[in-house]
Amino acid sequence: MTAVRSGSTPASGPRTHEDRTAPRAPQPPRRAGERTGARRPGAAGGPAARRLRRSLLHLVLGVVAALYLSPLLYMLTTSLKTRGEAGATEPRWTPDPFTLDAYRHVLGSTDSPVMQWFLNSLLAATAHAALVLATATPAAYALARMDFRGRGVIFAGVVATLFVPPVILLVPNFLIVNELAWVDTLPAIVVPAAAGAFGVFFLRQFFLTLPGELEEAAEIDGCNRWQIFVRVVLPLARPALVTLALLSFLTNWNDFLWPLYVLLSPESLTLPAGLANFQGANNIRYDLLMAGAVIASVPVLLLYVVAQRWVIEGVSRSGLKG
Template sequence: MTTLRRAGRYTVLVLLALVFVVPLLWMILTSLKTYGGAQRIPPDWLPNPFSGYGYERILNNAESPVLRWFLNSMLAATLHALLVLATASTAAYALARLRFRGRGVGFALIVGTLFVPPTSLIIPNFVIVERLGWLDTLAAVVVPSAASAFGVFFLRQFFLSIPGELEEAAVLDGANHWQIFVRVLLPLSKPALATLAVLSFLTNWNDFLWPVYVLFSPEQLTLPPGLGLLQRVHHGLPGGDGGRGAGQRAGAAAVRPRPAAHHPGRLAQRAEGMTARSWRRGAAARAAAPLAAVLLAAGCAGPTPSTPRSDARMFTNPVVRTNAPDPQAIRVGQTWYLFHTNGGGRNVPVLTSPDLVDWAAAGDALPELPGWADAGKTWAPEAIQLAPGRFVLYYTAAGRESGRQCVGRAVASAPEGPYRDDSASPLVCQAELGGSIDASPYRDDDGSLWLLWKNDGNAVGVDTWIWVQRLSTDGLRLVGEPTLLLKQTEPWEGALVEGPFFHRRDGRLYLFFAANAYNRKVYAEGYAVCESPTGPCVKAAENPILRSNAVASGPGHASMVVKDGRTWLLYHAWPPGQEGTTDPGRQVWLDEVTWVDGRPVVHGPTGTPQPRP
């Protein structure tokens, strides 16, 4: 009977241990899988094949510096624990050993602060930190919570348990209060001090909400908000750095010694909106916050993505105020159709407008993906009309077999769709070069069809090239051999070029492209002049022709339209200081392009009212 009881106890203990160990083991094994292996259903327990790509990406990617976040968290949590020990121990000693008027009331008030909801202190703490100039510094996550009411209570109770005779003996030896505190109480309180240090360290280490409010730069983040950023960068938030997924996120979690207590999902999207700029608008704006919240809630019932209409002759950027990255527009009849990267549960959101300014949502242009593609990362769609009632959409999606981003094509009889892709494989997918993204169709003056795209080399640490290849007359097949046009070579371009498109004017062929990290203010737009669609192409000396300023950050991934003889550039840009966020995310801007001696001049980003197209 004793043996059976013991076996039963061990069985229960083993099962309980598995409850805690299995998720950790699953995370480690997933971090060693390829992208396709991590997404496979039903899942495989063991990696096949083993891959360290997830660790390589997160440890060598400047957009998600996990090691920097680890060091930031370690430094912040250590300094926080030391400050808590210093403030709590001195206050606890005074409340436990010193006799002074109001001691009991003071202790009651300190303990009473434990009942104040921490979230109610976010706004006053934010205002104080901003006025001290600590925003986007580690001081903002170390100092505000250094005065720990719990620490004072905890150490006071421990100090009271130490016999007073020890202090009396020290007084007889001539010791003062400071000497008694340092040489008698603290050495005897090592267990309590160690416990408080560990609790304080873990509290700061796992804090997610407060760092999201006060840390903005990727290199300043601690691990919890950093992993939230990593989740958006490597899953669901599109941009010019594809080919990443569950393996990388699991690798990041495995690098982190202890997972955060908070889930960095939707809370991150809600919290990201609070920046230094939003609070620098003054006390009046903060006083109006409740009214603004009511108006915002009312507006959520039926929002329009476009800019509010005032003077019918003028408009103010952005023309689409919601997250709409990688915009491209075509005109059919009197209506403009704008396509952009996936969002809001749609693979290819489509908007319509009569004038390029007032846009309205028109559904999902690609409601169903083909069998070779996985949902969630449908990027940079561009459409072209090849004949009356025949439209072809080129888009980027996650290739199920390759684990990379690949280019597909779909056909529709109407510009807004629904487009259908009946292909069994991608149109182009250079998996060995990081994948293929940002496809852009072009019909030259002689009627020939061409497709531009970029190999996603920055996803695997190789060069990013802009490629071009001829399309069949129906736009569904590539003909001949691809040609390399250009790659990143200039300092402003950073590690990549992307988002290419052709535009011909006065017989001259221009190749426009974006460059650098899409989620930073260094992202910009440039151009080259090409002798033909297959090159050669020469980059402009004045590049970039569109860059960040005080009203828009990271402008780029553009498309060009002509209306009534005037040329306009549609592009996305972040609100300054909110690079990398999803609310509002990358908004759509519209600025005029004029031509000076054959050179395009973009009049933007322009944040003031300007005449409508």
């Protein structure tokens, strides 16, 4: 038999426990830049490649943002044009000459009381948003956090109404409003859509994300169901409430068809319905229309700038996807 030299490894045969537990010889250090078998996460590509991808992403986002902003920019520039230039067959982006005549006409006209329309829209949209919160919040909380028989059936019926086209309800709503003697009044454009299904659905999805341990702790402290709702749930639901109020405000503010049906006198019109007066059968004042549209856009933009943090948080926590 040939003796195995000291310090050498046998050519064959099972490894013993001592072989497996013996310390391994130290490996030589790798050289700088030497490639390994496994890639580290995020190591693909160098700084130049990352800068290129970031630049391409910013370019795409810039193009998309420009497409979204171009109608608003054209609306603004058209409102600063003269009547002839605004209605030209070959439109131009830049006004030549620059003028504020359209705004002077819109704000100073007695035949078209734009500021009265603005006030009507502001009152109606604010009242509508408040009424939506008052009706949707308790209903959504009951469907989300209270256990009672028929809860699923009721919620399914609420969701089913979302698939009904609003135009189908024009005639029934008008008949109801007429019976209540609300035609040509503010309640006609505030009340009919205040108990819509979207607010209930939206808030219910948000209430489902709240931890139930908070309500249990409040109940142990002696709070009844109403106190839990007011003192615990509503403060936590502030982002969703702000989001729903803003969406309801915008829906009522931009509504055109329903106010055109139920508001008859020029003084009671809302701003979207009143701007239709600038369109005649054979003549359309594009400069006045764009000036009125700019005025109508100011509250919407201001509201979103102020409330965008709550809107983003409310939509993300409600589970809704855009």
